[in-house]
Amino acid sequence: MSTAKKILIADDEPDILEIIQFNLQQEGYEVITAKSGDDAIEQAKRHLPDLIILDVMMPGKNGIEVCNILRNMPSFKKTLIVFLTAMSDEGTQIQGLETGADDYLNKPIRPKVLVSKINSLFRRFEKEDNGIITLGEIAIDREKYLVRHHGKDITLARKEFELLALLASRPGKVFLRNEILNQIWGTEVIVGDRTIDVHIRKIRQKLNLDCITTVKGVGYKFEL
Amino acid sequence: MSTAKKILIADDEPDILEIIQFNLQQEGYEVITAKSGDDAIEQAKRHLPDLIILDVMMPGKNGIEVCNILRNMPSFKKTLIVFLTAMSDEGTQIQGLETGADDYLNKPIRPKVLVSKINSLFRRFEKEDNGIITLGEIAIDREKYLVRHHGKDITLARKEFELLALLASRPGKVFLRNEILNQIWGTEVIVGDRTIDVHIRKIRQKLNLDCITTVKGVGYKFEL
DNA sequence: TGCCTGCTTAACAATTTGATAATATTATAA
DNA sequence: TTATAATATTATCAAATTGTTAAGCAGGCA
Numbered sequence: 114m115s116t117a118k119k120i121l122i123a124d125d126e127p128d129i130l131e132i133i134q135f136n137l138q139q140e141g142y143e144v145i146t147a148k149s150g151d152d153a154i155e156q157a158k159r160h161l162p163d164l165i166i167l168d169v170m171m172p173g174k175n176g177i178e179v180c181n182i183l184r185n186m187p188s189f190k191k192t193l194i195v196f197l198t199a200m201s202d203e204g205t206q207i208q209g210l211e212t213g214a215d216d217y218l219n220k221p222i223r224p225k226v227l228v229s230k231i232n233s234l235f236r237r238f239e240k241e242d243n244g245i246i247t248l249g250e251i252a253i254d255r256e257k258y259l260v261r262h263h264g265k266d267i268t269l270a271r272k273e274f275e276l277l278a279l280l281a282s283r284p285g286k287v288f289l290r291n292e293i294l295n296q297i298w299g300t301e302v303i304v305g306d307r308t309i310d311v312h313i314r315k316i317r318q319k320l321n322l323d324c325i326t327t328v329k330g331v332g333y334k335f336e337l
Numbered sequence: 338m339s340t341a342k343k344i345l346i347a348d349d350e351p352d353i354l355e356i357i358q359f360n361l362q363q364e365g366y367e368v369i370t371a372k373s374g375d376d377a378i379e380q381a382k383r384h385l386p387d388l389i390i391l392d393v394m395m396p397g398k399n400g401i402e403v404c405n406i407l408r409n410m411p412s413f414k415k416t417l418i419v420f421l422t423a424m425s426d427e428g429t430q431i432q433g434l435e436t437g438a439d440d441y442l443n444k445p446i447r448p449k450v451l452v453s454k455i456n457s458l459f460r461r462f463e464k465e466d467n468g469i470i471t472l473g474e475i476a477i478d479r480e481k482y483l484v485r486h487h488g489k490d491i492t493l494a495r496k497e498f499e500l501l502a503l504l505a506s507r508p509g510k511v512f513l514r515n516e517i518l519n520q521i522w523g524t525e526v527i528v529g530d531r532t533i534d535v536h537i538r539k540i541r542q543k544l545n546l547d548c549i550t551t552v553k554g555v556g557y558k559f560e561l
Numbered sequence: 562t563g564c565c566t567g568c569t570t571a572a573c574a575a576t577t578t579g580a581t582a583a584t585a586t587t588a589t590a591a
Numbered sequence: 592t593t594a595t596a597a598t599a600t601t602a603t604c605a606a607a608t609t610g611t612t613a614a615g616c617a618g619g620c621a
Binding site for chain 4: 530531534535537538551553554
Binding site for chain 4: 565569570571572573574581582583584586588589590591
């Protein structure tokens with residue numbers, strides 16, 4: 114059961130489509146493409162992507178029009194929308210943001226920039242909503258220090274909570290044991306090998322749910 | 338609804354100013370803009386806005402300085418102040434909370450998030466209209482320094498009252514011990530480790546009600 | 562001054578947490 | 592299949608954190 118984020122790209126230039134698609138797939142995203150504005154709306158409705166990249170200049174409906182249409186549908190109120198624009202036109206930027214776009218990408222596209230911008234948008238998005246991460250029946254509220262599962266509040270100890278929050282911050286991503294140690298214990302502190310396991314166990318026990326998967330020889334990942 | 342709420346926005350980037358202005362005006366707010374820290378202070382004095390959005394990074398006086406200056410003027414003791422920060426620097430967040438900001442907005446700005454955050458800030462403070470916070474059977478009157486529980490008036494000492502009022506201002510939110518120290522004692526004063534505990538105990542005792550929860554290793558939160 | 566009140570602190574008790582050791586279990590490659 | 596490495600489980604203990612109580616101290620006030 115993969116939790117990879119879905120990204121829809123709409124552009125009429127096949128080359129650009131391919132470049133973006135390739136780079137995002139490398140990052141582990143699931144990519145859907147569309148060749149026109151109407152196609153984009155079609156695909157969006159079908160796949161309900163997490164993020165949509167819209168070229169502003171497209172035959173038929175342009176990106177801004179597509180954005181307007183989508184934003185008026187309840188399913189896409191919270192979807193991240195990013196515009197692709199030529200460097201030149203400044204005016205469009207503002208117009209686009211007014212329409213409810215979340216960010217811009219300028220042509221020509223630099224793959225590294227593209228990828229890091231997309232990644233950071235997702236990161237921000239996850240933190241938002243008042244710091245609540247919601248995944249299926251589980252909600253992790255950083256501010257209230259609370260994990261809710263099926264409407265029931267579950268109290269985790271500090272380390273347990275931090276560990277769960279870390280894993281849940283990127284569902285599907287495998288966290289290496291070292292990575293976990295650095296993030297939660299810091300580089301100074303050194304703890305034994307079995308420490309992580311024990312915390313993982315406690316989380317599993319308290320949540321009473323198999324949402325943390327062991328990847329033997331590598332680490333752990335969170336997924337529903 | 339008598340008159341529209343006034344919001345002052347200070348940022349040196351015209352684009353951002355315009356985006357925010359547009360979105361807030363759409364929501365029916367009256368918007369004033371300022372292009373620098375000094376300008377912000379100027380406009381604030383003239384228009385006495387209900388809420389001020391300050392970019393942290395500005396030429397001349399930065400947002401934190403402006404906040405400090407305003408907070409020291411009686412007219413702006415109760416004004417809502419929100420910082421705009423680049424998502425990178427976490428350190429500034431903490432510094433900002435110490436200065437007396439009411440919330441944060443992260444760049445890049447997502448208009449929907451901006452608007453809903455502003456709305457919810459106003460909602461939160463309308464609840465404490467007349468300076469009274471009401472939560473279930475508990476009413477906290479900021480002006481009279483009075484707490485009423487089940488119709489009975491309870492007298493809390495100043496520090497106890499401030500502590501309760503702080504926690505109750507955001508039910509459910511966990512306040513870190515440091516956060517509490519900064520909000521109630523300020524950054525200058527340093528008090529011992531057990532001071533907070535003792536006050537918490539007295540509140541619990543006087544209210545005779547389990548509404549303050551300890552989150553070990555983290556802080557305290559208020560909930561019914 | 563002497564009393565009261567509120568705030569802080571010290572000292573100790575109570576509690577919770579997190580790390581580890583010891584052991585069992587599982588997955589994987591030979 | 593078996594040997595082996597990696598992880599799961601469990602119990603235990605030290606350390607960290609908080610709760611409680613009482614005492615000290617400063618300021619306000621009659």
